[in-house]
Each structure stands twice: as structure tokens, then as C-alpha cells.
Amino acid sequence: MLPISYPDVYSNILYAISGFSIPIHLFGGYCILFKTPLVMKSVKWTLFNLHFWSAALDILLSLLAQPFLCSPFLAGFPLGILKFAPTDVLVLVLKTVFMLVPVSIISMFENRYFILFVENRPRRCWRYLRYPFLIINYLFGITYFIPIFLNVPSDQENARRILFNMYPDACEYVSDKNLVFVVDIGDIAWSKIRENALTFLLLSEIIVLAVVLRVKMSRALKTAISGDTLRMQKKFLRALNIQIAIPILLFFAPAATGILTSQQTSNEQLEHNLFVITTSFHGVLSTILMIYLQKCYRDVFIGLFGCRKPDLAINTVVLPSIRFSIA
Known part of the structure; x- marks a missing residue:
């Protein structure tokens, strides 16, 4: 078995990731809050909202919690700097x-859709439906x-006994089994169904919003007059495609892998640890791509760390009633 399966090695890898990612998250947040141009002000706070939660997930996984998952049961223990905090509370916050x-x-995709295609058209019903839609999504995320x-077992000793009787190899690389905290020993299948259903719902919403936004933007392209305008719009669409790929490849794919491996035998420590490590990279990779794709943030980076002066011009293209900021 690879060394990454051992708690100490796994923890040190996550600490190294946090040391790399936290400065990047801070720089990304600084760019959004203080270097977002006026032409992009309509997406500033939804972009920061996405950045905040992505960074929070990274920091929880790589620094604060470092969950060491143990078995098909929802069980394990924290290795991070908050390892002395109540484990059930850490799990609740992390989930x-x-x-x-x-x-x-x-929220980010919905905001772009609203700003571009609804805000200046008062008869669109989405103007009134968007708030219940967003509130319900946030309620799902917070309460699920x-x-x-x-229902966390109050008798942890008995819960651990049940766990290790069913899966004797669980946490085989952990010397002190009393560290293991069992969050749920109930119907694992039902818990997975609920989690899979919510994951599928959220993924479906992202895909639908992204497709609708892309189709409407493609239609708007037909009104573009100059070749330069068309070229800049295609550049914007390419950046949008990458943004769509980020959550699917860097968030949902690891999540799906974790769900599948957690339903196998208990001797899957390597897969559990790789899942956490991979997911802890989600936010920092998104931040790096955001800085690279958005010209205003790229210019800030070049101005601070590069050898040439940044191009302060912001490429924009104007369609009827629509103003775009081009990365």
C-alpha cells in the first residue's frame, strides 16, 4: 500500500497543499474585491461568493479538518489544526x-443569465422566479x-464496536482505533441515495443554466456587426466553456468517485485519501484559471509579479441592450 494511506503522510501532504493554496486564494479574493472593473460589477459579488465557498472547502480539507475517512460508514477522525473541536460539528460544517x-x-450562472437577458426586459417571469429558485437551492445545501x-450515535464505543465487527479492516493504518468517530451507522444506502439525488439535482441545474446561457449568447452573436466583435465573443464563449468544465471535472467527478468507493469494501483507504486530496485542489485550480482567464485579474498578476507592464485596457463588446466583459 502506498504511504499516502497512512495518517501522518496524508496529513503532511494536505498541509503542503494548504501552504500552496492559501496565498493564491487570498490573492484571488483581493483581485475580485478591489480590482474588478466597473464593467464587471454586475458579477463581482456572485464571483466572490463562489470564490469564498471554494476557498473555504479547500482550507477545511487541507488545513482545518483534514478528514481521515475510514469505512463505508460515515466514520473517521480529523487530523487538521481543529482536530480537538467536536468531530460531529466539523463534519456538519464540511458537508x-x-x-x-x-x-x-x-448562483454565478444564474446571475449572468439574469444580467444579460432578463434585467432589461421587465416582462420576463424569471425576474420573480429567480429568488425562490436561489433560496431553495441554498436551503437544500444548508439543511440536507x-x-x-x-442522529449521531451518543454511545461512540458501541458504534465503533458495530463498525469494526462489520468491517474488521476499517482504519487498518490507524494505531489508536479510539480516535475513530462514527457519525452514522444507520441505513447507509438511504443516505447515499439522498446525497446522490441532491448532487444530481445541482449538477443538472448547472448544466441547464450553462446551456441556456450559451444558446442565448450564440443567438446574440448573430447581431454582431464587425469581425472583431465576433472574435471577441468567441473568446468569451471559450472562457465560459472552461468555467463549465471546472465544476464538472474538479468537483463532481471526485465527488462521484468518493460515493462509489465508499460503497465498496472497507479496505479502500487509498481511494478515500486521494478523493480528499483531489477535492482540496478544486478551489485553488479554479482561482488560478480565474486569474488567467479574466484579463483584468491577469493584468494585476503581471503587474505585481511579471516583467512587463500590464495592458490596462479592458476589451468589451456591446450588443443591443447587452454589455459583455471579455477575458
């Missing part, structure tokens, strides 16, 4: 933030794990 990341992605949290 909630985990779901708020895709919810914030939905509360029933499990309220």
Missing part, C-alpha cells in the same frame, strides 16, 4: 460547505445533512 460550492456555481447530524 454544508461541500454542497454550497455547487450552489454558488449555480442536519438529519444525520441530529
